[in-house]
Amino acid sequence: MLELKNINKNYNPGTVNELCLFENFNLTIQDGEFLSVVGSNGSGKTSMLNIICGTIPVDSGSILVSGTDIVNQKDYIRHRRIGRVYQDPSKGTCPSMTILENMSIADNKGKGYGLGRGVNKARAEHYREMLRDLNLGLENQMETKVGSLSGGQRQTLALLMATMNPIEFLILDEHTAALDPKTAEIIMELTDKIVKEKKVTTIMVTHNLRYAVEYGDRLIMMHQGNAIIDKAGEEKAKMKVDDILETFNRISIECGN
């Protein structure tokens, strides 16, 4: 179980740009839950992910993983149990290295081999099988530099690399936003397959309301650092895109936008 407890976060404290984003923010995510997160620009979605990953510190509060507070744990330690895929397909992979080299580095993550562990025939064959499953023909391009792949191919590889080793949390930060509709659909189907197979606790931030409604077993909507909608189970299954749009429209009117 992942628990954010009484999280407080001020950006630029003591300056004219001070922003109190989270004030006693609480969120509990069950093991194996697939949580979709929607919300307007600036509502705090990415900040929440960064707080979980440890890339930004909190002012106060706890982040409990199975009851242990990791709030002071360094980000590189937390990353051992987290796979993260970003909006930008160029993040999460190294463009000047081949597919094979990229996969080898991802495979070595958290295993303490450093860069010294080479790729033997068996490992290369294992990667080839994983790539073959994607049906993108990447298994025949293992010596191709990742920088020459299309955005969709690269994002697929980034997702595969983020999840190829056992992880406890999969963090998806608008990971389909830069893709064309067909490729985005492929990535979402692959995401769903991976989440179900690995039963990994997943947090997916998306502006695609249809994906938020169709995928996952819980949905929250963020607004000014709060979760103003939180639906799971039957309630989530019954949700429609129009329900979320209605709330979006209501809060924009309330905020005078």
Ligand SMILES: Nc1ncnc2c1ncn2[C@@H]1O[C@H](COP(=O)(O)OP(=O)(O)OP(=O)(O)O)[C@@H](O)[C@H]1O
């Ligand atoms: N490092 C930072 N320093 C100062 N302010 C920040 C920082 N990161 C985010 N913010 C501010 O915090 C607020 C929330 O930003 P955040 O990126 O978390 O929102 P978001 O919901 O992910 O938005 P979007 O949908 O546009 O990606 C914004 O007002 C943003 O300007």
